[in-house]
Amino acid sequence: xxxxxxxxxxxxxxxxxxxxxxxxxxxxxxxxxxxxxxxxxxxxxxxxxxxxxxxxxxxxxxxxxxxxxxxxxxxxxxxxxxxxxxxxxxxxxxxxxxxxxxxxxxxxxxxxxxxxxxxxxxxxxxxxxxxxxxxxxxxxxxxxxxxxxxxxxxxxxxxxxxxxxxxxxxxxxxxxxxxxxxxxxxxxxxxxxxxxxxxxxxxxxxxxxxxxxxxxxxxxxxxxxxxxxxxxxxxxxxxxxxxxxxxxxxxxxxxxxxxxxxxxxxxxxxxxxxxxxxxxxxxxxxxxxxxxxxxxxxxxxxxxxxxxxxxxxxxxxxxxxxxxxxxxxxxxxxxxxxxxxxxxxxxxxxxxxxxxxxxxxxxxxxxxxxxxxxxxxxxxxxxxx
Numbered sequence: 001x002x003x004x005x006x007x008x009x010x011x012x013x014x015x016x017x018x019x020x021x022x023x024x025x026x027x028x029x030x031x032x033x034x035x036x037x038x039x040x041x042x043x044x045x046x047x048x049x050x051x052x053x054x055x056x057x058x059x060x061x062x063x064x065x066x067x068x069x070x071x072x073x074x075x076x077x078x079x080x081x082x083x084x085x086x087x088x089x090x091x092x093x094x095x096x097x098x099x100x101x102x103x104x105x106x107x108x109x110x111x112x113x114x115x116x117x118x119x120x121x122x123x124x125x126x127x128x129x130x131x132x133x134x135x136x137x138x139x140x141x142x143x144x145x146x147x148x149x150x151x152x153x154x155x156x157x158x159x160x161x162x163x164x165x166x167x168x169x170x171x172x173x174x175x176x177x178x179x180x181x182x183x184x185x186x187x188x189x190x191x192x193x194x195x196x197x198x199x200x201x202x203x204x205x206x207x208x209x210x211x212x213x214x215x216x217x218x219x220x221x222x223x224x225x226x227x228x229x230x231x232x233x234x235x236x237x238x239x240x241x242x243x244x245x246x247x248x249x250x251x252x253x254x255x256x257x258x259x260x261x262x263x264x265x266x267x268x269x270x271x272x273x274x275x276x277x278x279x280x281x282x283x284x285x286x287x288x289x290x291x292x293x294x295x296x297x298x299x300x301x302x303x304x305x306x307x308x309x310x311x312x313x314x315x316x317x318x319x320x321x322x323x324x325x326x327x328x329x330x331x332x333x334x335x336x337x338x339x340x341x342x343x344x345x346x347x348x349x350x351x352x353x354x355x356x357x358x359x360x361x362x363x364x365x366x367x368x369x370x371x372x373x374x375x376x377x378x379x380x381x382x383x384x385x
Contacts, residue, residue, distance in 0.1 A: 016090065017031065060131070072350075096365060108352055141301060152344075162314065169375060181298065183298075186252065198290070202254045314346050351371055
């Protein structure tokens with residue numbers, strides 16, 4: 001266990017920063033920058049519009065092409081309302097597991113890499129290791145695109161990108177895409193005993209949510225038995241709904257947020273167009289009663305899927321480093337699709353299980369920390385050859 005203490009210390013160090021997506025992540029970024037400065041490693045921030053959050057990327061080794069990008073997001077999901085048995089922001093080791101928010105998803109991957117920075121500097125790397133730490137992945141893959149664009153323009157072309165989401169160190173070359181939308185409906189208030197004089201925004205919303213359900217049902221019926229995803233079709237769901245004033249008032253306002261998880265090849269634009277066509281029909285009926293009615297849908301996020309490729313140098317490298325020969329697909333979204341869209345060979349491979357992600361008492365096993373460390377040491381040796 002003691003030989004993993006530097007990795008455990010760094011996992012503890014990163015988890016200690018409460019980087020829930022609603023918060024700034026600058027406390028963590030500044031901590032990493034301080035560590036890099038101690039070792040003489042330069043880094044670059046790519047901040048959001050108001051400077052409250054930042055991506056961070058840096059290179060260890062020579063400034064040449066053919067390196068490997070290690071990508072990890074710094075933000076985590078909330079712990080609000082979850083029945084934790086320990087402090088989520090303090091790593092607790094028990095029964096060969098490390099408990100804490102972000103241990104699985106996905107601070108351990110970045111922590112292992114940072115803990116081995118001295119090894120990387122001493123190894124005489126012939127090709128570089130690039131770290132890419134992002135913000136706001138958990139709320140729609142919002143932070144990484146600006147950093148990816150800078151890496152594409154300013155960093156000598158990497159040979160591969162490894163996104164360290166928790167895969168139990170299995171090699172993943174396919175992921176679903178994600179799109180998020182917010183639909184806001186404005187109706188016309190009236191007494192609930194006089195529905196002909198008003199328009200309920202909630203009732204209009206229910207028709208649009210039924211449309212979403214119908215689009216999902218159609219895809220479920222038509223799903224291919226060969227699909228590597230679970231579920232094997234594009235899924236859609238409404239995650240948040242708000243509206244109404246009282247039971248006896250036709251609601252003036254209703255808003256809902258809906259989520260689309262696309263399999264490669266399914267078109268988000270076509271899904272949105274079909275939804276908008278239904279919204280136009282509903283709105284025409286609403287305005288026949290009250291012309292001021294509105295339905296407005298806003299896109300909140302649009303992350304592309306990771307498309308499995310028959311010839312993927314990143315998968316070949318990950319197989320070499322893990323000793324595995326298989327590739328898998330996952331239904332969650334990740335920044336891997338964004339790196340691939342930018343032209344980089346990309347896979348997902350990291351320690352921990354997605355089954356623990358977003359859960360109370362989130363944990364990573366010590367054995368997965370060991371596997372992740374072995375993977376990273378193999379990468380150092382590979383790039384030093």
